[in-house]
Amino acid sequence: MEFLIESLLADWQAFLRFAPRLLYGLVLLTVFLIAACLIGRFTASIFDRSPRLRTNKHFLKHVVTWSISGLGILLALGIMGFSGIAASLLATGGVVAIVLGFAFREIGENFLAGFFLTFSRPFELDDLVKTGDLTGVVRSIELRSVHIRTFDGCDVFVPSAQIFREPLYNYTRDGLRRPSFTVGVAYHDEPERVIALLENAARSTVGVLSEPKAFVSVEIFDAQFIQYQVFFWLDETRNERGYIATCNDVKIACWRALRDAGMTFSSDVSSGIDILSTPDSRPGVDDKASVSKGASS
Known part of the structure; x- marks a missing residue:
């Protein structure tokens, strides 16, 4: 019985010696947790002001919160005298990160690519983009994938790693685009007159910019026709x-x-679109002829 009492007293004295460090560690951990929540909310409010970061503000908020909380846990364990446990957690976390990195390499690659795209955003919502063989309008941007809707109404979720790795064409970043199309005109029609007619027709169309001006160039001398290419700018x-x-x-x-x-x-x-001449076309126009088949933008 006396041995039991002495053991309890020794444990109590050891606890009293350990209590200050335990109290300091808990106070420090509490401060870090509160600071993590406050800084996370403040970070989210800052990201919400930026169109480039608004889409992934929740993820970035969690990254900041978890980082500060993890740092607080490690410091609290060190103050409490559990430095060995803190070192073990760091080592275990590194091993787990390596194992998960190999097991989920593609998922991690997409998240990492999405993280970099968040800060170097080459496109915004409703931008018309092309990546690989896919062309469409950006509907949503996430870390793992980008939602693109094609012109035929198909919703495609492109992995962020693919967009980050392959060339990306953004047709609406500054709003300016230069479409073009070709049309073949007979040799007996003077090229100067043809060019003037086509340029005036393009420049007088509503929506075509006056600067840079629309222009026409001779593209190819075909067997029976001269092919002219019409260029014009849109905003x-x-x-x-x-x-x-x-x-x-x-x-x-x-x-x-x-x-x-x-x-x-x-x-x-x-070209891409057929515009056929009508049967009652005016004299001088071949009934079997048609205008160029549209613009290849």
Whole structure:
């Protein structure tokens, strides 16, 4: 019985000697946890002001909170005299990180790429982008993937690593785009007159910028026709008609200009959209001919 009492007294005295360090450690841990919450909220409010960081503000908030909390736990364990436990936690965390890194390499690669894309954002929501063979409008941006909606209404979730690794084309970063299309006109029609007609038709179309000016160049001397390429500039930030509608307006305007001038133009060119001449087309226009098949942007 006496031995038991002495053991209890010894344990109590050891606890009293350890109590200050325990108290200091708990106070420090509490301070770090409160600071982590406050700094996390403050960080989220700062990120919320930036369009580039707003999408991933919750993830960034958690990263800041967890980092400060983890630092507080390690310091508290050191003050309490558990430095060995703190070192073991660090070593174990490193081993676990390596194992998980090999096991989930692709997932980790996507998250890491998404983290870098957060700060070097090459696109924003509603931007028209192209990556690989995929072209569409950005609908949402997450760390692991980017949601892109194609023109045919298909929703595609592209891994962040693919966007980070491959070339990315952003067609709407500054709003300026230069579409073009080709049209073949017969040799007996003077090139100077053809170029003037096509340039005037393109420049007079609503939505086409006056500066830089639309221009036309001779592309190829084909077997039966001279192929002309029409270039013009659009500003999608101010174009109410939209990109596709304005391109279509320019093609129709050029078709009318050539038709009204009685020129013979061909459909034997490489493009994307067919604009066929009507059976009652005016004299001088080949009934089997058509305007260029659209613009290859």
